Amino acid sequence: MEFSSGRGRLKQAWLAGDRRDLYPHSLQFYLEPPTENISLVEFESFAIDRLKLLKVVENLGVSYVRNSDSYKTKLEFELRKLKFPYKALAEDDYEARRKDHISHFILRLAYCQSEDLRRWFLQQEMDLLRYRFNEVTDNLRQKFLEHVNLSFEAVGLADAVDLFRARRVFIKDGFAYVPFKEIDVIVLSNYRTKLSKALALTARSLPSIQSDERLQPLLNHLSHSYIGPDYSVQKNTGKISLEQIDTLSVKSFPLCMRQLHKALRDNHHLRHGGRMQYGLFLKGIGLTLEQALEFWKKEFIRGKVDADKFDKGYAYSIRHSYGKEGRRTDYTPYSCMKIIMSNPPSQGDYHGCPFRHSDPELLKQKLQSYKIPPSGITQILELVKGMHYQLACQKYFELTHDVDNLGFSLNHPNQYFTESQRLLSGGRELKKELSNSGNSQQKSNSQESMNSNSTPTSSNTTADAELEGLEAYFTED
Numbered sequence: 001m002e003f004s005s006g007r008g009r010l011k012q013a014w015l016a017g018d019r020r021d022l023y024p025h026s027l028q029f030y031l032e033p034p035t036e037n038i039s040l041v042e043f044e045s046f047a048i049d050r051l052k053l054l055k056v057v058e059n060l061g062v063s064y065v066r067n068s069d070s071y072k073t074k075l076e077f078e079l080r081k082l083k084f085p086y087k088a089l090a091e092d093d094y095e096a097r098r099k100d101h102i103s104h105f106i107l108r109l110a111y112c113q114s115e116d117l118r119r120w121f122l123q124q125e126m127d128l129l130r131y132r133f134n135e136v137t138d139n140l141r142q143k144f145l146e147h148v149n150l151s152f153e154a155v156g157l158a159d160a161v162d163l164f165r166a167r168r169v170f171i172k173d174g175f176a177y178v179p180f181k182e183i184d185v186i187v188l189s190n191y192r193t194k195l196s197k198a199l200a201l202t203a204r205s206l207p208s209i210q211s212d213e214r215l216q217p218l219l220n221h222l223s224h225s226y227i228g229p230d231y232s233v234q235k236n237t238g239k240i241s242l243e244q245i246d247t248l249s250v251k252s253f254p255l256c257m258r259q260l261h262k263a264l265r266d267n268h269h270l271r272h273g274g275r276m277q278y279g280l281f282l283k284g285i286g287l288t289l290e291q292a293l294e295f296w297k298k299e300f301i302r303g304k305v306d307a308d309k310f311d312k313g314y315a316y317s318i319r320h321s322y323g324k325e326g327r328r329t330d331y332t333p334y335s336c337m338k339i340i341m342s343n344p345p346s347q348g349d350y351h352g353c354p355f356r357h358s359d360p361e362l363l364k365q366k367l368q369s370y371k372i373p374p375s376g377i378t379q380i381l382e383l384v385k386g387m388h389y390q391l392a393c394q395k396y397f398e399l400t401h402d403v404d405n406l407g408f409s410l411n412h413p414n415q416y417f418t419e420s421q422r423l424l425s426g427g428r429e430l431k432k433e434l435s436n437s438g439n440s441q442q443k444s445n446s447q448e449s450m451n452s453n454s455t456p457t458s459s460n461t462t463a464d465a466e467l468e469g470l471e472a473y474f475t476e477d
């Protein structure tokens, strides 16, 4: 059984000018890249919507049985909301199909860049196709298979190996005879092979993409992407006192920040990766510049750094991160995706995401020391094993806050903090405790709808350069 490459069909249809011929089915194997020109605005919005969709696919896949009614209802709701094809009807949903096609290829570019990214993307795309394929009628399914030249009368043994293992296939003379209702296994197995190869091939052509200065920052932002508020608007500025931080770190910090806080208290020092991650998080929860200077100085001078050295070196970098030095760029706290995907910690570092970067045995011990019940630890470790790091973190939130269902999808350490505070205070915002001296701070850059890391987003290229500049100030260990 073979898929035809079908190369050229899309282009011919495009040239012939009949848009219905471009996408005769709601289902696609994405064998041919789009050939039309699109604006950068559309490029970005398609990509963000598909990313939102794949995140929902990931969340639902962990929270519900894949074929259950709840799973299907919620996924269909999301597909409708984001205007992706949600069932393969004969109706002309050209725009949705076009969006489906183009957005898949954009994310393919963004997510081919590392083994982790490829694996995540492949898994979500497989789940999405499985859902869609199972939703269509037998008749449409058959038409789709014909369309992609997939003969389903008999398949080679390699394609049916999953069915063979489960004793759901009749084998004769080296051919596997598969009931039509099981055909999805064959289709998915074949799709997996095709998509893995395509991702590997795309990764090989990365150098030419990386030379495109408009595209590369966009793709990088997508692969580290976080969808939601950027937590740079410091509406809580001045509402937290330094004395509260120890307590808050236990009650309301996600594990990554709790770990950094403890390391700072224990060692009176953090290396630059930790200072960046934790410093911006603290800024995001509302520490004013003055408080940040006091907080870091007090701790560092208890260690090997004297006050003079702190004032000359570290203080500058803190002011810089608050937009008070250099180009006066205001920096936003890191999202989970950025923490998980970039700058992995080395020996002596405490930054990163413990669910992603800790040895499972160490993570287990840490969770035990935080009094997480054994059954909860097992669930967390299972999620970690399946590489669902943010979902593991959500589970940690549920267990430490004694709630059954989070009711939100976790994407950002500052979101974790805000939600925790909202819950612990019975829905009320943090009480104002200090003078609001930091509120006069102005951001030097405007906001955009999507922000994926600690850079302001009005200009990705400038922002990346700025970030490098900032990180350079932090390189002193």
Ligand code: SF4
Residues within 6 Å of the ligand: 254, 255, 256, 257, 335, 336, 339, 340, 352, 353, 354, 355, 389, 390, 393, 411, 412, 413, 416
């Ligand atoms: Fe921190 Fe996000 Fe990892 Fe949770 S998932 S520990 S918030 S980086």
